[in-house]
Amino acid sequence: MTLDLRVFTEPQQGASYDDQLAVAQAAEQLGFSAFFRSDHYLAMGGDGLPGPTDSWTTLAGIARETSTIRLGTLVTSATFRHPGVLAIQVAQVDQMSGGRVELGLGAGWFAREHEAYGIPFPAKRFGLLEEQLAVITGLWGTPVGETFSFAGEHYTLTDSPALPKPAQARVPIVVGGGGPTRTPALAARFATEYNQAFPELATIAPRIAVVDKALADAGREASSITHSAALVVAVGRDEAQFRARAAAIGREPDELREHGVAGTVAQAVDRLAQVAADGVERVYLQVLDLHDLDHLELIAREVAPQV
Structure with a gap:
C-alpha cells in the first residue's frame, strides 16, 4: 500500500498563527504532503485561547513561509464568505504559495459559532454549497479577457471579470459529507477529492462504492477522484507514551484505538493498512496537540515508511 499522509489541525481549539506555522514547517521538513486546517x-x-484565527488569512501567511507543502482547508464553510470573495482569496493564496493550495468546501454545521460572531446560519445550506462550487469553479474557469455571469437562487454575478486566476490550472477541490445521494453527486460534478471525516471504519468501503457510482452516473472514471479520510492520530513509541499523548488531548486510549490511528507504531500501521484496503488513498491525520512536534517526527520516521 502507498498512502498519502497529511497533517490536519483544529486551531479553533487554541492555537496562534505562530503555533500553526511551526507545525506546517515541521510537517514540510518531515515529508508530509500537506498542512490542512479546519475553518472554525x-x-x-475549552476556552480556545488565544482565540480563533481566520483560515485563509493564516494560510496566506504560511504560504509565504513554506516552499513545498500543500495547503488547504478541511473544510471551509459556505456560510462564512460570499463565493466571489472566496474565489479571490483562494486564488490569491494560491499565487502566494506558487500553486500549492487546495480548497475543501462544505455547507457548515456549527450553529453556535455563527451565533457568536453574527454570521447568518440558514436552516437549509446545501443549495448555498452547490451554488458556491458552481460560482468559484466558473470564475476560475473563465478565460482571461472574458466575463462570467451567474443567476442562482442564492447568488447573482453579472459580467464579472473573473479575476484573479489561481497559479494552478485547476485548484483541487475537496468535497465531503455523509448524505446518501446529493453529496456524492455534488462531488462527482465538482470535486477532485472526496473526504470522509472521522467515519465509522465499517462505513468507509460502502461510502466509497456510493461515490464511485455517482462518478459513473456523471460519466467520470472512478480513478478521477481521490478518496480520503480524516482520522484522529495519537501514536507512541510504546504504550506508556501513547497513553500520555491520549491524556494530553483529553481522550480515552481505548476510544482512540477504536476510531483513530492510535496506539503503538505497529498498531498505527495496522490501522492505516486497514483503511487503505478499504479504498482510502489519502489520510488526514488530525493532530490535536500542536505543541508536540516530536509526535509528528515519530509518525514521519517510523509510521510513514511502512505505509
Whole structure:
C-alpha cells in the first residue's frame, strides 16, 4: 500500500498563527504532503485561547513561509464568505504559495459559532454549497479577457471579470459529507477529492462504492477522484507514551484505538493498512496537540515508511 499522509489541525481549539506555522514547517521538513486546517471560529470545548484565527488569512501567511507543502482547508464553510470573495482569496493564496493550495468546501454545521460572531446560519445550506462550487469553479474557469455571469437562487454575478486566476490550472477541490445521494453527486460534478471525516471504519468501503457510482452516473472514471479520510492520530513509541499523548488531548486510549490511528507504531500501521484496503488513498491525520512536534517526527520516521 502507498498512502498519502497529511497533517490536519483544529486551531479553533487554541492555537496562534505562530503555533500553526511551526507545525506546517515541521510537517514540510518531515515529508508530509500537506498542512490542512479546519475553518472554525469557536472552540468546541475549552476556552480556545488565544482565540480563533481566520483560515485563509493564516494560510496566506504560511504560504509565504513554506516552499513545498500543500495547503488547504478541511473544510471551509459556505456560510462564512460570499463565493466571489472566496474565489479571490483562494486564488490569491494560491499565487502566494506558487500553486500549492487546495480548497475543501462544505455547507457548515456549527450553529453556535455563527451565533457568536453574527454570521447568518440558514436552516437549509446545501443549495448555498452547490451554488458556491458552481460560482468559484466558473470564475476560475473563465478565460482571461472574458466575463462570467451567474443567476442562482442564492447568488447573482453579472459580467464579472473573473479575476484573479489561481497559479494552478485547476485548484483541487475537496468535497465531503455523509448524505446518501446529493453529496456524492455534488462531488462527482465538482470535486477532485472526496473526504470522509472521522467515519465509522465499517462505513468507509460502502461510502466509497456510493461515490464511485455517482462518478459513473456523471460519466467520470472512478480513478478521477481521490478518496480520503480524516482520522484522529495519537501514536507512541510504546504504550506508556501513547497513553500520555491520549491524556494530553483529553481522550480515552481505548476510544482512540477504536476510531483513530492510535496506539503503538505497529498498531498505527495496522490501522492505516486497514483503511487503505478499504479504498482510502489519502489520510488526514488530525493532530490535536500542536505543541508536540516530536509526535509528528515519530509518525514521519517510523509510521510513514511502512505505509
